[in-house]
Structures are given as structure tokens and as C-alpha cells.
Amino acid sequence: MNPRLQQLAPYPFEKLRALLGTVELPSGIRPVNLSIGEPKHAAPQLVRDAMANSLDGLSVYPPTKGEPALRTAIADWLAQRYPIPRPDPDSQILPVLGTREALFSFVQTIISPSPAGALVICPNPFYQIYEGAALLAGAQPWFINADPSRNFSPDWSTVPDDVWARTQLVFVCSPGNPAGNVMTLEEWQYLFEQSDRHGFVIAADECYSEIYFDETTPPLGALQAAQRLGRSDYRNLVSFSSLSKRSNVPGLRSGFVAGDARLLEAYLLYRTYHCGGMSQVVSRASIAAWSDEAHVRANRRLYAEKFAAVLPILSPVLDVALPDASFYLWAGVAGDDVAFARELYASTAVTVLPGSYLAREAHDLNPGAGRIRIALVAPVADCIEAAHRIAAFVASRPSTC
Numbered sequence: 001m002n003p004r005l006q007q008l009a010p011y012p013f014e015k016l017r018a019l020l021g022t023v024e025l026p027s028g029i030r031p032v033n034l035s036i037g038e039p040k041h042a043a044p045q046l047v048r049d050a051m052a053n054s055l056d057g058l059s060v061y062p063p064t065k066g067e068p069a070l071r072t073a074i075a076d077w078l079a080q081r082y083p084i085p086r087p088d089p090d091s092q093i094l095p096v097l098g099t100r101e102a103l104f105s106f107v108q109t110i111i112s113p114s115p116a117g118a119l120v121i122c123p124n125p126f127y128q129i130y131e132g133a134a135l136l137a138g139a140q141p142w143f144i145n146a147d148p149s150r151n152f153s154p155d156w157s158t159v160p161d162d163v164w165a166r167t168q169l170v171f172v173c174s175p176g177n178p179a180g181n182v183m184t185l186e187e188w189q190y191l192f193e194q195s196d197r198h199g200f201v202i203a204a205d206e207c208y209s210e211i212y213f214d215e216t217t218p219p220l221g222a223l224q225a226a227q228r229l230g231r232s233d234y235r236n237l238v239s240f241s242s243l244s245k246r247s248n249v250p251g252l253r254s255g256f257v258a259g260d261a262r263l264l265e266a267y268l269l270y271r272t273y274h275c276g277g278m279s280q281v282v283s284r285a286s287i288a289a290w291s292d293e294a295h296v297r298a299n300r301r302l303y304a305e306k307f308a309a310v311l312p313i314l315s316p317v318l319d320v321a322l323p324d325a326s327f328y329l330w331a332g333v334a335g336d337d338v339a340f341a342r343e344l345y346a347s348t349a350v351t352v353l354p355g356s357y358l359a360r361e362a363h364d365l366n367p368g369a370g371r372i373r374i375a376l377v378a379p380v381a382d383c384i385e386a387a388h389r390i391a392a393f394v395a396s397r398p399s400t401c
Contacts, residue, residue: 008135303376
């Protein structure tokens with residue numbers, strides 16, 4: 001048995017199930033689950049139709065590199081979305097089976113044994129795949145805490161030089177999970193400078209990039225920042241994106257990795273052994289999704305409606321504000337976030353995720369402690385109902401908690 005498996009911590013939702021498993025809910029009240037970032041909006045009909053019309057693809061082994069038509073559709077989308085010169089579909093794009101598997105497997109490609117010990121820098125709080133991927137690759141995660149005074153962005157300048165020197169990979173999540181913060185061009189410039197100096201790779205997780213509130217100002221992307229700073233070869237940079245949130249198809253398991261052609265060549269070699277390619281059925285459905293923006297704009301309008309309705313209910317009782325992007329509220333609570341989540345569920349049947357479950361103790365604190373993550377993925381009416389229940393619960397709770 002691989003001894004590194006023993007280093008893996010329980011997944012946040014396993015911990016949440018254990019926390020709430022013995023709770024008896026009040027009778028006559030309908031549960032509302034706002035704990036997991038699983039989109040509940042309807043999958044686009046054009047995706048359904050494309051999949052139904054491609055079932056002959058079940059009889060074909062898919063290429064590990066992905067269909068040329070899909071790589072072309074992704075390259076076209078990237079050029080239109082950011083905007084940037086169209087990436088080379090043959091060398092700078094790889095379709096993957098969702099960003100979760102790609103984020104994990106990419107780390108196995110990058111990490112090299114080091115006498116000093118390889119480090120992977122992770123934001124804190126973070127998507128737990130980052131930590132698990134680092135540990136199973138033989139590296140150690142080094143956590144950089146979210147800074148509330150910086151809109152929960154990490155302060156990259158606080159990383160010591162001796163840490164940078166041992167770093168082989170840096171994870172960036174922008175828009176962030178859980179706080180929805182977006183990296184600035186200045187932050188990207190500093191990170192690129194450190195990458196040039198120390199040689200580490202940057203993995204940009206951008207799966208929330210298409211959930212934002214101002215149609216005129218979409219979030220800055222990693223490849224876009226590189227282009228603006230004269231890094232047209234995307235050296236030591238790859239970005240990860242997915243259709244799960246953008247197009248409400250988490251079960252499709254479809255995304256891509258784009259960027260440095262040298263890194264993608266090595267990653268393709270790894271994937272030849274690691275897993276098969278994307279089914280032609282999924283590929284054709286993905287082409288339809290990446291080629292259409294109307295359903296994405298409609299998706300954003302639904303999320304904007306939820307935030308507009310929920311924030312006036314919650315902001316008087318919780319420390320909470322509109323994020324830059326994503327569909328989460330990162331709300332401060334009075335006291336223990338774990339106790340808050342359990343008591344809230346027991347009292348109101350509303351499920352939220354304790355913030356400390358998304359973070360690690362680092363530099364003498366857990367930056368998720370005292371906060372909860374609220375995923376506004378349920379229908380609008382359910383989100384509003386849940387917000388009213390949360391507000392009533394907080395109002396009835398002793399102020400000393």
C-alpha cells in the first residue's frame with residue numbers, strides 16, 4: 001500500500017456528513033443544501049441535443065489528445081473570452097475529463113524528487129485536490145493564508161525566499177474558492193517574476209471564471225495576464241477550466257488545460273498512461289457548449305438574481321459582501337464555524353460548509369475559522385428561503401456564541 005495515502009486528510013464533505021449525521025431535523029421543514037458547489041440550473045438543451053446526436057461515438061476509442069474539433073473550439077473560446085491571440089490547438093490545448101482529475105494528475109507530471117524537499121504552494125483556504133495531489137506526488141504543501149484586508153487574496157510577497165527556492169509548483173485559484181476574489185495584473189506580475197527567478201510552474205484553476213456580475217468586466221485570466229505582460233509563450237504557466245459551472249453540466253466531466261506547450265507535451269505523455277481520452281459523445285457536447293455564450297449569460301443572470309435577493313437578508317446579521325465572482329458567499333459568523341453549521345442545520349435544516357474545513361492551520365491560524373461557505377446553487381426561491389432561515393437563526397442565537 002502506498003504509505004503516502006495515510007497523509008490524506010478526510011474530504012470536507014466527509015467531515016460535514018459526520019458532523020451532521022446524528023442531527024435530528026425539525027419536523028415539517030424542507031431541507032435546503034447550500035454546502036456543495038454543484039450547479040443546479042438546467043443543463044443547456046443544445047448540450048443535450050449534441051450528446052443525443054453523437055451516440056455513435058460510443059463505438060470509438062477516443063484519442064488521448066482529444067478531437068481536433070474540440071481543441072479548435074476551446075482555442076476559439078479562449079481567444080474570444082479574454083481576449084488573446086488564438087492558442088495553437090495542436091500544442092497549447094488539451095481536453096481533460098474535468099478540472100478535478102486534471103489538477104491532480106498534472107501535479108504528478110511536474111513534481112521532481114529533490115534532496116531539499118519539493119514544495120507546492122497552495123492558497124489557504126483551498127480546493128483539497130491541491131493538497132492531495134502534492135502529497136501523493138511526494139511534495140509538501142506550503143500554505144499561504146487568505147488576507148481579509150486584501151479581499152481574501154494571498155499576499156505573495158510574504159513567501160520567504162527559502163520557500164520560493166524549494167517550490168516546484170504554485171496553485172492559483174482565481175476567481176477564488178471560497179471567497180470569489182480575482183487576481184490583479186500586479187499580483188500576476190509578481191508571481192511571474194518569482195517563477196522566472198526560481199523556475200516553478202504556475203497552475204491556474206479558473207473553473208469559476210464565467211460566474212461574475214458585470215458583463216463589461218469579466219475576471220482577468222492567467223493567459224490574458226501573461227499576454228499583457230509580454231509572456232506570449234506562457235512559459236511555466238497553464239490554466240485549467242471546465243464546463244461544470246459555466247454550462248451547468250458537472251456530470252459531463254469536461255474541461256481543458258491550456259498554456260505552455262512544453263508542459264502540455266509532457267502532460268500528454270503522462271495522460272497516455274494515466275487515463276483514456278474524452279469520449280466522442282462528451283466531446284461533441286462540449287463543442288456545442290464552448291461555442292455558445294447565450295446560455296452562459298442566462299446562467300449569470302440567475303446567479304445575479306440570487307445575490308441581489310439574498311445579500312440584503314444576510315448582510316445585517318453576518319459579515320458578508322458580494323464577491324468579485326463565483327457563486328459563493330464567504331460569510332463571517334460569531335464564534336465557532338463548525339458549531340454554527342451544526343446548530344444551523346439542527347434548527348433550520350439549512351446546510352452550509354464550515355470554513356475551517358476548507359483550510360489548514362498555517363502560520364499560527366486557520367484562515368477559514370469563524371467563516372462559512374454558502375453556495376447559492378439552489379433555485380432562487382430556495383436560496384431566499386434559506387437566507388431568511390439563516391437570518392432568523394442568527395437573530396435568535398446568543399450573542400456570546
